[in-house]
Amino acid sequence: MSDTNSLLEARGIGKAFLGITALDSVDFTLERGEIHALLGENGAGKSTLIKILTGVYSRDHGTMHLDGAEVTPSSVAEAQDLGIGTVYQEVNLLENLTVAENLFLGRQPRRFGLIDRREMRRRSKALLERYGLDIDVDALLSSYSVAVRQLVAIARAVDLSGKVLVLDEPTASLDAHEVEMLFAVLRRLRQEGLGIIIITHFLNQVYAVADRVTVLRNGRLVGTRKLAELPRLELISMMLGRELQHITREHQAQEETIASTAEAPIRFSGYGKRGSVAPFDLDIRPGEVVGVAGLLGSGRTETAFLLFGIDRADSGTATVDNQQITLSSPEAAIASGFGFCPEERKTDGIIGDFSVADNIALAVQARQGWAKPISSREKASLAESFIKSLDIRPADANRQMKFLSGGNQQKAILARWLATGPRLLILDEPTRGIDIGAHAEILKMIEKLCADGMSLVVISSELEELTAIAHRVIVLSDRKHIAQLKGDQVTADNIMQAIAAPARTEAA
Amino acid sequence: MIHTRNLPFVTTLGIFVIAYALCVLQFPNMMSTRVIGNLLTDNAFLGIAAVGMTFVILSGGIDLSIGSVIAFTSVFVAVMVGSLGVHPLVAFAAVLVISTLFGSLMGAMIRYLGIPPFVVTLAGMFLARGAAYLISTESVPISHEMIDAIQGFYFRVPGGGRLTALAILMLLVFIVGAFVAARTRFGANVYAIGGSQQSAELMGVPVGSTTVGIYALSGFLSGLAGIAYTLYTSSGYSLATVGVELDAIAAVVIGGTLLTGGVGLVAGTFIGILIQGLIQTYIVFDGTLSSWWTKIVIGILLFVFIVLQRGIIWYSNRRLAEGRLKEI
Numbered sequence: 026m027s028d029t030n031s032l033l034e035a036r037g038i039g040k041a042f043l044g045i046t047a048l049d050s051v052d053f054t055l056e057r058g059e060i061h062a063l064l065g066e067n068g069a070g071k072s073t074l075i076k077i078l079t080g081v082y083s084r085d086h087g088t089m090h091l092d093g094a095e096v097t098p099s100s101v102a103e104a105q106d107l108g109i110g111t112v113y114q115e116v117n118l119l120e121n122l123t124v125a126e127n128l129f130l131g132r133q134p135r136r137f138g139l140i141d142r143r144e145m146r147r148r149s150k151a152l153l154e155r156y157g158l159d160i161d162v163d164a165l166l167s168s169y170s171v172a173v174r175q176l177v178a179i180a181r182a183v184d185l186s187g188k189v190l191v192l193d194e195p196t197a198s199l200d201a202h203e204v205e206m207l208f209a210v211l212r213r214l215r216q217e218g219l220g221i222i223i224i225t226h227f228l229n230q231v232y233a234v235a236d237r238v239t240v241l242r243n244g245r246l247v248g249t250r251k252l253a254e255l256p257r258l259e260l261i262s263m264m265l266g267r268e269l270q271h272i273t274r275e276h277q278a279q280e281e282t283i284a285s286t287a288e289a290p291i292r293f294s295g296y297g298k299r300g301s302v303a304p305f306d307l308d309i310r311p312g313e314v315v316g317v318a319g320l321l322g323s324g325r326t327e328t329a330f331l332l333f334g335i336d337r338a339d340s341g342t343a344t345v346d347n348q349q350i351t352l353s354s355p356e357a358a359i360a361s362g363f364g365f366c367p368e369e370r371k372t373d374g375i376i377g378d379f380s381v382a383d384n385i386a387l388a389v390q391a392r393q394g395w396a397k398p399i400s401s402r403e404k405a406s407l408a409e410s411f412i413k414s415l416d417i418r419p420a421d422a423n424r425q426m427k428f429l430s431g432g433n434q435q436k437a438i439l440a441r442w443l444a445t446g447p448r449l450l451i452l453d454e455p456t457r458g459i460d461i462g463a464h465a466e467i468l469k470m471i472e473k474l475c476a477d478g479m480s481l482v483v484i485s486s487e488l489e490e491l492t493a494i495a496h497r498v499i500v501l502s503d504r505k506h507i508a509q510l511k512g513d514q515v516t517a518d519n520i521m522q523a524i525a526a527p528a529r530t531e532a533a
Numbered sequence: 534m535i536h537t538r539n540l541p542f543v544t545t546l547g548i549f550v551i552a553y554a555l556c557v558l559q560f561p562n563m564m565s566t567r568v569i570g571n572l573l574t575d576n577a578f579l580g581i582a583a584v585g586m587t588f589v590i591l592s593g594g595i596d597l598s599i600g601s602v603i604a605f606t607s608v609f610v611a612v613m614v615g616s617l618g619v620h621p622l623v624a625f626a627a628v629l630v631i632s633t634l635f636g637s638l639m640g641a642m643i644r645y646l647g648i649p650p651f652v653v654t655l656a657g658m659f660l661a662r663g664a665a666y667l668i669s670t671e672s673v674p675i676s677h678e679m680i681d682a683i684q685g686f687y688f689r690v691p692g693g694g695r696l697t698a699l700a701i702l703m704l705l706v707f708i709v710g711a712f713v714a715a716r717t718r719f720g721a722n723v724y725a726i727g728g729s730q731q732s733a734e735l736m737g738v739p740v741g742s743t744t745v746g747i748y749a750l751s752g753f754l755s756g757l758a759g760i761a762y763t764l765y766t767s768s769g770y771s772l773a774t775v776g777v778e779l780d781a782i783a784a785v786v787i788g789g790t791l792l793t794g795g796v797g798l799v800a801g802t803f804i805g806i807l808i809q810g811l812i813q814t815y816i817v818f819d820g821t822l823s824s825w826w827t828k829i830v831i832g833i834l835l836f837v838f839i840v841l842q843r844g845i846i847w848y849s850n851r852r853l854a855e856g857r858l859k860e861i
């Protein structure tokens with residue numbers, strides 16, 4: 026080996042799926058004691074490269090060396106034995122097992138040949154403590170939130186990895202605090218000499234934690250660079266192969282017209298549910314984008330559940346066009362022209378065996394009733410237009426969903442709801458896992474739809490995203506709507522201060 | 534607190550206790566150890582086979598070959614011992630090897646050829662039944678001093694009941710089965726595969742060898758059930774035990790194991806067997822009811838349980854959704 030510090034060295038990795046090249050002669054070197062970011066657009070081949078390195082897929086070409094010895098792991102178990110621990114983009118562990126069982130599956134502590142449950146429980150507790158998680162490890166994994174599950178998956182992989190740790194979009198459902206906690210663990214592991222590969226679409230996080238970066242584009246290697254010497258704009262153009270068009274707040278002018286619309290057609294007053302969200306008032310005008318900010322657990326998702334009828338409100342009224350409506354179920358909400366794209370769409374919304382077109386047409390079909398099937402021509406043109414406007418790749422409407430990369434699946438789910446042409450669309454974390462280029466496209470598209478009169482409620486942890494698109498931001502804390510920011514007040518700083526406000530008073 | 538995971542099992546247990554109490558109210562004699570001893574002996578072969586079926590269903594699969602393998606085993610043993618004069622132990626060993634290999638082969642086809650378990654084991658069912666016919670279409674009686682000794686062996690328990698060798702064998706199989714499921718890595722892997730094969734694979738579970746192992750275990754236990762059946766009837770008959778696999782599935786499902794895999798307990802299957810035995814015993818005590826009532830009641834129970842399971846899943850999903858919200 027040329028470089029004595031190199032831990033994992035892959036040369037000329039190639040892979041094709043059904044004749045379509047996903048990776049073309051990619052070189053990748055991971056050094057001991059470094060955090061190495063792997064970046065690229067949706068569908069660039071990041072997950073595929075990871076899966077080849079960790080024994081899920083077999084490679085068509087290339088060689089792989091670990092610690093100087095040639096290796097070819099042919100299963101995840103084999104990779105684990107080599108000291109490579111991985112959190113895959115799609116893995117959600119096993120919901121039918123307990124937290125402890127998930128953490129120690131395949132490597133349970135044993136006494137006299139039998140699994141030692143007590144020891145397993147003890148070690149699980151100790152393991153999760155490092156991530157600030159104090160939960161009942163004997164409870165089923167399914168009883169915990171996505172964030173907790175993600176942390177459990179990470180804890181498992183970290184514990185498994187003697188040499189290499191691979192994290193494919195590990196931070197997608199974590200809040201800022203949890204991300205910090207994870208990064209602290211990663212830095213400590215780096216100190217211990219582990220090599221860490223991390224895939225993410227959050228460039229802030231890349232700069233915060235990674236030492237080097239490798240960029241892929243369309244299955245090819247663009248380059249590997251030290252982050253300290255790489256300006257952000259250059260990194261972005263490495264990823265996109267072009268400059269990023271800047272998102273400006275063009276909607277400033279539009280704002281006045283919205284504000285001047287006298288009566289809001291969609292109004293919630295005194296709306297709330299005990300134990301879920303305190304009663305709140307919310308008026309939504311056509312073309313308006315209402316952002317919802319707040320920490321995880323502040324009541325953001327609960328607000329969305331109430332607005333969409335997943336949870337029934339026990340106080341207050343909802344009116345649409347001066348008519349009182351009862352949002353007793355999502356069906357009722359859909360009938361009133363509402364749409365909802367939930368946070369957990371990664372696992373819930375996708376029907377892997379259906380084609381992209383079928384997945385996109387699903388909500389439209391549900392809305393007009395299954396008795397009246399959409400013609401295949403209609404479906405094709407629907408799919409076509411969204412594949413184009415959201416830049417879903419590969420642009421093949423007939424491909425099965427499961428063969429799309431994670432980010433492209435998300436775009437298709439977003440398309441599903443946009444396709445219903447709702448008058449009010451509720452989006453919970455709409456752009457997580459979506460690359461920076463597509464991110465801009467989606468925001469542009471949202472602006473266009475709003476210009477056509479659609480109203481939008483966007484829940485997001487990314488303040489830049491909120492400030493870029495929202496006309497108004499509602500800030501939640503402790504399950505209460507505590508502040509509302511309008512027009513020029515909508516800045517990241519103001520939102521942050523509003524979120525922090527109650528905590529400060531508490532401290533005082 | 535009861536784990537929602539164990540709710541079906543607890544329900545089954547409750548139903549069994551209530552049903553048994555009602556039976557005893559009507560026929561106080563049903564309380565006797567004699568009745569219980571007979572119930573265990575009569576259902577020993579079914580119970581043994583049902584343990585194998587539990588593992589298969591826990592992994593999200595199904596094994597339809599069980600009844601045929603039992604028939605094959607009994608004919609094979611009867612001919613070997615009765616007609617060819619082979620020592621019973623040799624015959625037992627040989628037939629266990631054959632049935633285990635047969636199961637492994639089915640497991641390998643399911644895993645490596647990607648054929649659904651339903652199809653593979655359906656083929657296995659015809660194959661084993663055909664092989665049994667090939668050996669003999671007659672009922673072959675069997676007699677050997679060792680077999681007589683096993684049949685005659687029992688522990689006397691207080692109250693006049695007899696704990697026979699067959700009943701002991703079944704209880705042992707249940708105990709070992711419960712340990713394997715709950716306390717070994719193999720068992721954990723079975724639950725993992727039943728939860729999601731894809732996730733299990735990405736977590737490093739050896740899905741291939743586990744799948745083969747599951748069907749090998751089911752084959753082995755079918756063979757053992759066949760031996761128990763031979764001892765129970767003192768004969769081998771290729772037309773016997775048709776549809777036993779369905780009784781086994783019924784016991785597993787009534788015992789609270791989800792047909793979709795990943796959730797259930799071996800102990801639940803034991804209760805499932807007891808419930809089936811209880812119904813038979815009740816019919817015997819009543820004396821006027823046709824034995825077909827067993828099937829009818831089992832049918833009704835199955836319906837009830839499947840609806841119940843749906844209900845529980847629905848309920849716990851709701852609670853989970855709520856719980857998740859609370860904790861977010």
Ligand SMILES: Nc1ncnc2c1ncn2[C@@H]1O[C@H](COP(=O)(O)OP(=O)(O)OP(=O)(O)O)[C@@H](O)[C@H]1O
Nearest residue numbers: 042047067068069070071072073428429430431432
């Ligand atoms: N199992 C598969 N069968 C067929 N095609 C596949 C398969 N897995 C991935 N692909 C294709 O390979 C390409 C690379 O996908 P990959 O999942 O590696 O992208 P990615 O860089 O991880 O993207 P994302 O950021 O969206 O997760 C995509 O075009 C995808 O459609």
Ligand SMILES: [Mg+2]
Nearest residue numbers: 072114430431
């Ligand atoms: Mg990916």
